[in-house]
Amino acid sequence: MAKQPADEQILKGLLDALVLDALRAGPNYGFGIREQLHRRLGPDADILKEATLYPLLHRLERNGLLASHHEPGERGSPRKYYRLTPEGREFLQRRIREWARVSALLQRTLLTPAP
Amino acid sequence: MNDSVLKSASPSLPADIRTGDPAIDRYLSQIDAHLIGTRGIRRATLLEARDFIVDASTDAADRDAAILAATREFGSPADIGSIQRRERHGMLLKIALATGPAFALLMLLAQVLGLPGPGGWGARALVFVLNMLFFGLAMGVSFAYAIGTPAPSKTPSTAIGGGDGFTVAYRTSSRTLCWILIAVFGTMQLLLLLGLFGADPTGIFNAWMWPLITLMLFVNIKNLGAPLHALRFSAEVTPGALRIHRLTGPLLLQRQQIATITRPSYPRQVFSTQYGQQRRIGWRDEDGSLRHATVSLPPDIINGDRLLAWLEAAADDNAAQGLNPARPPHAG
Numbered sequence: 001m002a003k004q005p006a007d008e009q010i011l012k013g014l015l016d017a018l019v020l021d022a023l024r025a026g027p028n029y030g031f032g033i034r035e036q037l038h039r040r041l042g043p044d045a046d047i048l049k050e051a052t053l054y055p056l057l058h059r060l061e062r063n064g065l066l067a068s069h070h071e072p073g074e075r076g077s078p079r080k081y082y083r084l085t086p087e088g089r090e091f092l093q094r095r096i097r098e099w100a101r102v103s104a105l106l107q108r109t110l111l112t113p114a115p
Numbered sequence: 116m117n118d119s120v121l122k123s124a125s126p127s128l129p130a131d132i133r134t135g136d137p138a139i140d141r142y143l144s145q146i147d148a149h150l151i152g153t154r155g156i157r158r159a160t161l162l163e164a165r166d167f168i169v170d171a172s173t174d175a176a177d178r179d180a181a182i183l184a185a186t187r188e189f190g191s192p193a194d195i196g197s198i199q200r201r202e203r204h205g206m207l208l209k210i211a212l213a214t215g216p217a218f219a220l221l222m223l224l225a226q227v228l229g230l231p232g233p234g235g236w237g238a239r240a241l242v243f244v245l246n247m248l249f250f251g252l253a254m255g256v257s258f259a260y261a262i263g264t265p266a267p268s269k270t271p272s273t274a275i276g277g278g279d280g281f282t283v284a285y286r287t288s289s290r291t292l293c294w295i296l297i298a299v300f301g302t303m304q305l306l307l308l309l310g311l312f313g314a315d316p317t318g319i320f321n322a323w324m325w326p327l328i329t330l331m332l333f334v335n336i337k338n339l340g341a342p343l344h345a346l347r348f349s350a351e352v353t354p355g356a357l358r359i360h361r362l363t364g365p366l367l368l369q370r371q372q373i374a375t376i377t378r379p380s381y382p383r384q385v386f387s388t389q390y391g392q393q394r395r396i397g398w399r400d401e402d403g404s405l406r407h408a409t410v411s412l413p414p415d416i417i418n419g420d421r422l423l424a425w426l427e428a429a430a431d432d433n434a435a436q437g438l439n440p441a442r443p444p445h446a447g
């Protein structure tokens with residue numbers, strides 16, 4: 001079935017928060033972020049197929065939610081690390097509160113059989 | 116805009132970026148075809164893509180399938196190129212707007228104070244626009260499409276305890292440019308001073324009125340001070356401490372002392388005697404007083420972005436642990 005625009009918006013918002021959350025523990029590079037997301041998502045990691053990492057990371061960086069720097073890499077060439085900015089941290093906290101509110105609402109309504 | 120003019124000639128993927136795997140190298144070549152800028156600029160994007168694909172496929176049972184999946188997961192070459200071009204164009208605009216109007220305003224002020232130029236406000240307005248475009252675009256194009264971020268060095272820092280540290284310094288080409296700027300602006304400053312007393316041997320500045328000479332002397336303080344600052348600047352960083360060597364003397368900070376990292380206001384940066392984007396480090400001394408030091412971290416400095424990451428992490432960690440708040444509790 002074709003994916004609806006609303007689903008895409010929800011997924012996009014969720015992926016932004018998941019990527020930011022993956023960087024809460026500290027700076028990480030592209031593949032490291034991907035691995036952390038896979039570990040956190042477990043059997044639901046399939047939703048990552050809906051996104052491409054480079055556009056996602058660079059959009060978050062352009063919006064000031066992430067910053068980046070280079071460290072020497074194992075292959076002798078520099079490796080780009082991403083880190084949360086204060087704006088990114090604040091955005092993530094806001095998103096977590098919003099998702100928690102939606103989750104609580106769903107639990108009280110749609111997921112609870114009507115009396 | 117025709118982006119091909121913003122791409123320097125390079126017939127093939129640089130040898131040190133090639134992986135030897137035809138599928139990965141083909142993907143990287145496809146990305147490269149969509150990127151703009153000099154090899155140094157394009158290299159950053161290519162390295163990011165290469166490392167992701169190589170990391171994702173190294174231990175895979177089916178390597179070909181893993182490479183294919185990783186390239187899809189990372190992004191299409193067209194999308195990656197589009198994003199890189201948008202970022203570089205954005206940088207051009209940002210730098211042009213930050214530098215062009217300031218330069219044009221300075222030149223307009225100099226004309227008003229007597230610098231030879233076209234008379235009448237209509238002609239001056241035209242010169243203002245041309246100066247703004249010429250200087251802004253020259254600076255913007257240089258940093259957006261030509262000057263790449265230097266690779267981080269592996270130099271260990273031993274002066275303040277060794278360990279897993281690094282050194283921050285300007286690269287050799289930047290230091291050479293600083294010496295040239297000092298020679299040019301130093302000579303100009305001397306001639307301006309002589310011109311103030313009608314004793315400039317070249318005769319150029321003798322004809323200028325004193326307000327114009329005073330303005331140029333003032334402007335030249337920055338032109339001379341900035342390269343001097345750059346030549347004297349270096350920093351050694353270890354996990355627990357930072358030592359900065361500055362024109363005004365060395366500064367040793369323990370990581371726990373770092374309280375805030377902020378960006379000085381635009382006017383403050385314009386009137387400071389340093390070039391490039393600056394950061395203001397707020398740190399607490401032994402008495403608990405908040406003190407500040409400003410460092411300039413332009414993109415051509417080696418490990419400049421690592422130093423900024425270190426400073427921000429230190430400030431964040433200290434704030435989270437209640438160490439060195441930006442305002443002491445009794446300040447209200």
